[in-house]
Amino acid sequence: xxxxxxxxxxxxxxxxxxxxxxxxxxxxxxxxxxxxxxxxxxxxxxxxxxxxxxxxxxxxxxxxxxxxxxxxxxxxxxxxxxxxxxxxxxxxxxxxxxxxxxxxxxxxxxxxxxxxxxxxxxxxxxxxxxxxxxxxxxxxxxxxxxxxxxxxxxxxxxxxxxxxxxxxxxxxxxxxxxxxxxxxxxxxxxxxxxxxxxxxxxxxxxxxxxxxxxxxxxxxxxxxxxxxxxxxxxxxxxxxxxxxxxxxxxxxxxxxxxxxxxxxxxxxxxxxxxxxxxxxxxxxxxxxxxxxxxxxxxxxxxxxxxxxxxxxxxxxxxxxxxxxxxxxxxxxxxxxxxxxxxxxxxxxxxxxxxxxxxxxxxxxxxxxxxxxxxxxxxxxxxxxxxxxxxxxxxxxxxxxxxxxxxxxxxxxxxxxxxxxxxxxxxxxxxxxxxxxxxxxxxxxxxxxxxxxxxxxxxxxxxxxxxxxxxxxxxxxxxxxxxxxxxxxxxxxxxxxxxxxxxxxxxxxxxxxxxxxxxxxxxxxxxxxxxxxxxxxxxxxxxxxxxxxxxxxxxxxxxxxxxxxxxxxxxxxxxxxxxxxxxxx
Amino acid sequence: xxxxxxxxxxxxxxxxxxxxxxxxxxxxxxxxxxxxxxxxxxxxxxxxxxxxxxxxxxxxxxxxxxxxxxxxxxxxxxxxxxxxxxxxxxxxxxxxxxxxxxxxxxxxxxxxxxxxxxxxxxxxxxxxxxxxxxxxxxxxxxxxxxxxxxxxxxxxxxxxxxxxxxxxxxxxxxxxxxxxxxxxxxxxxxxxxxxxxxxxxxxxxxxxxxxxxxxxxxxxxxxxxxxxxxxxxxxxxxxxxxxxxxxxxxxxxxxxxxxxxxxxxxxxxxxxxxxxxxxxxxxxxxxxxxxxxxxxxxxxxxxxxxxxxxxxxxxxxxxxxxxxxxxxxxxxxxxxxxxxxxxxxxxxxxxxxxxxxxxxxxxxxx
Numbered sequence: 001x002x003x004x005x006x007x008x009x010x011x012x013x014x015x016x017x018x019x020x021x022x023x024x025x026x027x028x029x030x031x032x033x034x035x036x037x038x039x040x041x042x043x044x045x046x047x048x049x050x051x052x053x054x055x056x057x058x059x060x061x062x063x064x065x066x067x068x069x070x071x072x073x074x075x076x077x078x079x080x081x082x083x084x085x086x087x088x089x090x091x092x093x094x095x096x097x098x099x100x101x102x103x104x105x106x107x108x109x110x111x112x113x114x115x116x117x118x119x120x121x122x123x124x125x126x127x128x129x130x131x132x133x134x135x136x137x138x139x140x141x142x143x144x145x146x147x148x149x150x151x152x153x154x155x156x157x158x159x160x161x162x163x164x165x166x167x168x169x170x171x172x173x174x175x176x177x178x179x180x181x182x183x184x185x186x187x188x189x190x191x192x193x194x195x196x197x198x199x200x201x202x203x204x205x206x207x208x209x210x211x212x213x214x215x216x217x218x219x220x221x222x223x224x225x226x227x228x229x230x231x232x233x234x235x236x237x238x239x240x241x242x243x244x245x246x247x248x249x250x251x252x253x254x255x256x257x258x259x260x261x262x263x264x265x266x267x268x269x270x271x272x273x274x275x276x277x278x279x280x281x282x283x284x285x286x287x288x289x290x291x292x293x294x295x296x297x298x299x300x301x302x303x304x305x306x307x308x309x310x311x312x313x314x315x316x317x318x319x320x321x322x323x324x325x326x327x328x329x330x331x332x333x334x335x336x337x338x339x340x341x342x343x344x345x346x347x348x349x350x351x352x353x354x355x356x357x358x359x360x361x362x363x364x365x366x367x368x369x370x371x372x373x374x375x376x377x378x379x380x381x382x383x384x385x386x387x388x389x390x391x392x393x394x395x396x397x398x399x400x401x402x403x404x405x406x407x408x409x410x411x412x413x414x415x416x417x418x419x420x421x422x423x424x425x426x427x428x429x430x431x432x433x434x435x436x437x438x439x440x441x442x443x444x445x446x447x448x449x450x451x452x453x454x455x456x457x458x459x460x461x462x463x464x465x466x467x468x469x470x471x472x473x474x475x476x477x478x479x480x481x482x483x484x485x486x487x488x489x490x491x492x493x494x495x496x497x498x499x500x501x502x503x504x505x506x507x508x509x510x511x512x513x514x515x516x517x518x519x520x521x522x523x524x525x526x527x528x529x530x531x532x533x534x535x536x537x538x539x540x541x542x543x544x545x546x547x548x549x550x551x552x553x554x555x556x557x558x559x560x561x562x563x564x565x566x567x568x569x570x571x572x573x574x575x576x577x578x579x580x581x582x583x584x
Numbered sequence: 585x586x587x588x589x590x591x592x593x594x595x596x597x598x599x600x601x602x603x604x605x606x607x608x609x610x611x612x613x614x615x616x617x618x619x620x621x622x623x624x625x626x627x628x629x630x631x632x633x634x635x636x637x638x639x640x641x642x643x644x645x646x647x648x649x650x651x652x653x654x655x656x657x658x659x660x661x662x663x664x665x666x667x668x669x670x671x672x673x674x675x676x677x678x679x680x681x682x683x684x685x686x687x688x689x690x691x692x693x694x695x696x697x698x699x700x701x702x703x704x705x706x707x708x709x710x711x712x713x714x715x716x717x718x719x720x721x722x723x724x725x726x727x728x729x730x731x732x733x734x735x736x737x738x739x740x741x742x743x744x745x746x747x748x749x750x751x752x753x754x755x756x757x758x759x760x761x762x763x764x765x766x767x768x769x770x771x772x773x774x775x776x777x778x779x780x781x782x783x784x785x786x787x788x789x790x791x792x793x794x795x796x797x798x799x800x801x802x803x804x805x806x807x808x809x810x811x812x813x814x815x816x817x818x819x820x821x822x823x824x825x826x827x828x829x830x831x832x833x834x835x836x837x838x839x840x841x842x843x844x845x846x847x848x849x850x851x852x853x854x855x856x857x858x859x860x861x862x863x864x865x866x867x868x869x870x871x872x873x874x875x876x877x878x879x880x881x882x883x884x885x886x887x888x889x890x891x892x893x894x895x896x897x898x899x900x901x902x903x904x905x906x907x908x909x910x911x912x913x914x915x916x917x918x919x920x921x922x923x924x925x926x927x928x929x930x931x932x933x934x935x936x937x938x939x940x941x942x943x944x945x946x947x948x949x950x
Contacts, residue, residue: 039760116690118763298741349612350934357673357744361876362933365926368873372923378914453609492748499745529760535752542746543734 018080022073022088026095029069033100036061038117039532042100043124044525049206050178057179057525058127062100066093066146070153086154093150094143101142104128104135165227166220173219178207183522186268261413264406272405274521276477279412280470281517285497285509286416286423287466292495293504293552294432295459296439298360300491301347301367305464307374307486308343309471311383312336314481319391322384329395333472340468341461348460352453355442367488375483388482392475408477415473419466423506426462435459436504436554489531493517496534500541502548504555511550613934620931627908637906643784645903651790651859653898654797658852659875660882660890661804662724662845668821668885669841670736675747676727678872679754680846682865683723684716685853686758689767689863691715696770705774709854717850723754724846725839759865766864769857793855800851801891804844808887813840821885870922874901877929883942892940901925 036042046058070089080088106113107120114120129138156164177184181202188198201211237245264272284306291299315324316332351362373379375386383389394403395411402408426432434455437445446452475481493516501512516534520527541548547555631637637645659681666674691712695701701708731746775792778785808814819827820837828834856871857863874897882893904924905917914920932939 035757039757041760117761119761296741298744349609350616350930352609354933354937356741358880358933358937360744361673361873361880362930364873365877365930365933369923369926369930372920372926376919376923377916378920453607492752495745495748529756531752532756532760535749535754535756538749539730539746539753542742542749543730546742 018073018078018084018088021076021078022092023095025069025072026092029065029092029096030099033062033065033096034102037100037103037124037128038119039529040119040124041525041529041532043119043121043127044528046124046127048179048523048525050175051209051212052203052206054209054212055178060175062097062128063145063149065100066096066149067153067156069093069096070150070155071157072153073150074154074157082158085158086151089154089157090147090151093146093148093153095146096150097142097146100128101139104139104142108135162224162227166224169223170216170220173222174207174212174215177201177215178212180522181206182524183267183271183274186270187263187266190266190268264409267406269405272409274518276405276409276412277521278513278518279409279416280474280477281494281497282510282513283412283416283419283470283473284467284494285501285513286419286506287463287470288491288494289498289504289506289509290423290426290435290466291459291463292498293502294427294439295435295456297456297459298356299363299460299463300360300488300495301363301365301370302463302467302494303486303488303490304347304367304370305340305344305467306471306474306490307370307483308464309336309340309468310475310481310486311374311389311471312339312468313472313475314389314392315383317392317476318389319393320384320389322382322389329393329472329476333469336472337465337468340464340471344460344462344464344467345457347464348457352456364488364491367491371483371486371488374486383483386483388480390480392479392481394476394479402476405477408473412473415469419469420506423466427504427506431455431458493534496538498548500537500549502551502555505548505550505552508548508550508552512548515549616931617935620927623912624908627910627912630912631907631910634910636910640784641906642903645906646899647786647790647794649899649902650895651793651898652902653878653895654794654801655852655855655859655894656871656875656878656898657891657894658797658800658848658855659871660879660894661801661848661887663876663879664882664884664887664890665817665821665841665845667879669817669824669838670732672732672743673747673876674727674732674845675744675872676731676751676754677724677845677849678868678870678875679751680720680723680727680868681849681853681856681871682868683754683758683853684720684846684850685857685863685867686762687719688712688716688850688854688857689769692770692857693767696772701770701772702774705772713851713854716854717847720846720850720853721843724842724849727754728839728842755865755868762865764865766862769861769863771861775858789858793858796851796855800848804848805887807844813837817841817844873929874922874925877925877932879939880937881928881932881939883939886939886941889939889941896940897925897928900928 033042042058042061044058045061046056048057049055050057050060069092073088073092074085103120104125107125125135128142129135130141132138132141156167159167185198185202188194188201201207201214207215240248264275267275284302287305288299288302291297291302313329313332313336314320315322316327316335317323317329319326347363347366351359351366354362374383377385379385380387394401394408396402402411434445434450437448437450438452438455442452474485478485497512497516498509499512500508500516501510502508516537520530520533526533547559551559659677662677662680663674666672666677692701692708695708695712727747727750731750732743735743735746775789778787779791780786781791808817816827816832816837817840819830819832820834824834827837852871852875856867875894878893878897879890880893881897882889882891901921901924905921909917909920909924936942
């Protein structure tokens with residue numbers, strides 16, 4: 001009996017017949033489209049122009065669904081002729097947009113439904129019907145778009161790689177700068193060297209058509225040249241000796257890091273703010289990663305440690321009647337971290353014997369208790385209640401005050417690097433291995449002599465330390481803190497980060513925070529629906545790729561060993577069946 | 585021989601030697617227990633001495649506690665049944681309740697506009713309950729299919745995390761579909777006013793809620809105890825493999841459990857609307873946690889336990905702030921009402937995970 005139910009990829013499941021595959025692809029794409037439509041995501045996406053005057057994100061998403069359905073039909077499944085694949089792709093695409101077309105159809109047939117679903121307003125319906133005066137004509141256009149994009153998707157999947165890769169690269173090369181124009185345009189426009197480039201490619205609201213064509217052409221050309229010359233380049237690389245290769249690679253990484261470190265200075269305040277949020281959550285993610293990823297302690301009360309760090313900093317530095325003393329940030333920060341560690345240990349002691357799901361709920365309860373107390377009037381004389389503590393001074397280094405987002409980002413970056421180093425060393429230490437032993441089986445770990453109490457309290461304490469550090473930076477970033485900022489949802493945000501990135505993996509935390517925190521900040525439309533996006537990301541990762549986007553080295557090794565063992569088992573079973581059959 | 589003598593040594597000095605094993609952790613846990621008892625007792629004495637509340641007000645608190653306790657009990661039944669069968673906390677259960685409440689709101693609003701709600705209260709309420717139950721059941725089956733079925737044979741944290749994700753998805757899907765503003769549930773004329781029971785006035789809405797909750801719980805109890813499917817549920821919750829050996833299709837039983845639990849949640853959702861008269865996308869979070877506390881308090885996996893736990897939690901939550909928080913001088917004690925529920929949850933999970941009526945099955949986890 002196999003217990004390995006959580007397999008890696010389910011999208012590639014093959015159907016027996018092509019029409020089964022067509023219906024399946026169309027169904028999934030259609031459900032996604034219907035969902036995006038009815039939740040209001042398509043409507044919101046329509047406000048963002050990718051290529052000014054031609055394509056908005058809404059239409060791009062609407063076209064991407066049948067495109068994906070068509071590509072899936074042509075790429076996977078039973079072998080088929082090209083014409084059949086094209087036809088199948090078209091049909092799948094039509095099914096996909098038909099599902100979305102249900103929205104305007106339903107509104108036309110039952111007008112009262114607009115009172116229930118807030119998204120079905122005029123602008124959205126006009127978008128879906130391509131702004132035609134006769135909505136039924138628009139619906140036909142929608143279905144035609146589906147057929148067309150489905151066919152194009154199938155066509156692209158059928159093309160040989162030599163042609164397909166440049167086209168895909170061109171689309172990505174034009175699409176990404178268009179989508180993320182809030183990031184790219186300010187960077188380019190900021191310095192005199194690249195400002196003409198910004199004017200060439202962008203207008204005020206998005207990529208100009210000229211810019212889109214240029215980017216498409218450049219990316220496609222680049223990838224085509226690379227493919228053509230790749231063999232030659234690889235041969236030349238083989239001829240170099242390994243030392244030069246390694247030095248070259250190191251130089252490349254160093255150069256990349258140098259650019260990454262310097263680029264925020266040129267990026268402007270908005271990007272500095274985004275990077276700052278990413279950095280803070282990365283810091284907290286590393287802390288929770290120690291608890292969940294390494295030690296297996298599902299702690300949903302993590303936001304309480306964050307709050308303690310922030311409130312401790314506020315109470316020690318603020319220019320407010322609630323402050324206890326008026327220290328500088330550098331004096332208050334270690335004390336705040338110590339307070340967090342203490343609270344972490346205090347939280348950890350009662351729940352030492354609680355395991356699994358119960359631990360998640362118990363820690364969630366403890367976190368909520370802290371939040372309710374901080375918010376209440378009873379604790380208001382000490383903690384200012386709902387009014388919050390204001391006028392927290394910014395830190396200063398040698399007289400230079402860190403009051404721009406970019407300078408605070410560098411503070412966060414330094415803190416994150418120190419934290420990453422500590423986490424990395426802990427992971428490979430005796431303590432880290434004790435945590436991993438607890439995660440796998442507490443009883444066996446105890447039987448092997450690991451002191452559960454000490455190890456678990458160290459996990460809670462160290463995780464809380466990271467959160468306290470993040471909290472103190474948060475306090476000076478906002479210069480005022482309110483209890484509403486410390487809700488359970490932050491704990492679950494950080495949990496989502498870790499899950500998507502990969503539990504127990506440090507680069508996974510970085511990747512997770514860039515994807516889950518950076519993306520909603522960079523794309524404001526995503527930001528509106530960020531929690532929906534988080535929930536979908538959690539479910540998708542858990543179902544499709546449970547080890548995360550960048551799994552830890554240990555986890556990858558485990559999966560490799562499991563796969564090898566499974567392969568041996570099936571091979572053994574096959575030979576056993578053969579010999580058994582021969583013998584009988 | 586040496587075994588015998590050491591055994592007698594141990595039995596005579598057993599208590600003393602066990603004192604050596606007391607650690608700092610045990611001391612802290614004992615301090616927690618003592619602190620809670622001190623707060624409760626001192627507060628109660630303080631309130632009773634101050635005499636701020638009259639007997640009529642205590643009765644009001646008690647009846648409100650029964651009302652909200654009935655709702656918690658209904659939602660807790662979903663948690664406890666799913667835990668009994670799958671050994672998993674259905675994190676999304678509170679939000680499933682919210683979906684039913686929204687459906688009930690829209691139907692009730694249309695009935696209210698057409699006057700149907702006022703003219704045929706019984707039929708209208710029955711239809712509203714049925715719709716709410718239907719929506720909850722559909723959503724619960726979806727959650728089961730996506731978040732629980734793939735992980736059925738794998739004992740990891742994955743289904744819990746998936747359910748957390750599903751909870752978010754439900755909340756924000758409904759926010760996207762219906763907007764983030766708070767809707768007010770229609771207030772028909774037959775729900776206003778009070779009814780006199782034993783000479784004391786009780787609001788009509790509370791009477792309706794209590795009676796409906798009791799009826800639903802009775803119905804569930806009959807299903808679980810008297811029908812074949814109920815017997816199958818009890819068998820699977822005791823030992824899934826042995827039940828399979830007896831010819832019980834575990835898949836059908838699991839689906840049936842989710843359906844029953846969601847149905848109860850649907851009724852609970854409508855009753856919650858009747859009590860608080862507000863519907864919004866975040867509705868399910870707090871009742872969800874409190875219902876889970878109730879389920880654990882009563883004994884997770886035990887259906888009478890969930891009912892008892894729910895009623896108990898409701899009464900303590902309603903009478904707690906005036907009874908002991910006010911007594912120890914806390915201003916605005918009703919703000920800390922949620923605190924009582926969370927504290928009870930944490931205390932039960934730490935000190936008595938099997939709850940009041942619970943069985944050994946909670947011990948294995950804790």
